[in-house]
Amino acid sequence: MGAYVAVAFGSIVFIAIVIILSLATINKGYSYKHTIDPHPDEEIEKKTKQN
Template sequence: MITVLVISIIVILIVLALSVLTIGKGYSYKHTVDPIDPLPESKEKNKEPEK
């Protein structure tokens, strides 16, 4: 009975350690954002007013 308890605690500690490492690696990841392309100007703005 004690061996099952010890093995269970060891497995729980390993899973906890792996979870903490994975979360830490996720927080240390540097996220980047692509620059926004300028909106194309409207075709009407490019037209010269008719006289």
């Protein structure tokens, strides 16, 4: 009976660690600052408007 309790406790701890690491990874991904290069056509339009 004690072995079942130990396995159940170990499983719960393992699942908790996996959930915590998953949440940390998701949080880090959402906090990343994504940048997008401007479209080449927009660059040409800006240059022609400035001249």
